[in-house]
Amino acid sequence: MDVELAKPFIKATKDVLSMMAMVDPKAGRPYVKKNNIATGDVTGVVGLTGDKIGSVSISFDKKLAVTIVKNMLGDDIQDLLQDVKDAVGEITNMISGQARAGLSAMGMTFQGGTPTVIMGDKHTISHATNEPVMAIPFTAEGGAFVIEFSFE
Helix, strand or coil, rough: CCHHHHHHHHHHHHHHHHHHCCCCCCEECCCCECEEEECCEEEEEEEECCCEEEEEEEEECHHHHHHHHHHHHCCCCCCHHHHHHHHHHHHHHHHHHHHHHHHHHHHEEEEECCEEECCCCCCEEECCCCCCCCCCEEEEECEEEEEEEECC
């Protein structure tokens, strides 16, 4: 898998999280994921269609997901569990959308579906392809997260 494909995801992640949640993520080295177990506790997944089919997921540590919600909503948290689910879905949608724009500039056009959010320890992520899954680890103040994507 071409590591160049990671660049739009890294840029989108930094842009969206710094603007929407006042979080400054630092990207680690992309790698090919060997299993389907989520690295975090809360995962947003978006299916992709277009020139190729695929999917994108973002899996956050619970602590970082809560930090993001608090930064986005301030003191207006009504139901923490639902707010975390909504925020992770929205962040996943925004990062996926901006990354798709970056991929379009590289000649690949995708449309994104509605994000699904999965919560729980050691949940699994099923990507829409049988192709290798590229994972990009990130760290931020308050926790870590991983973006995964796969296309065919």
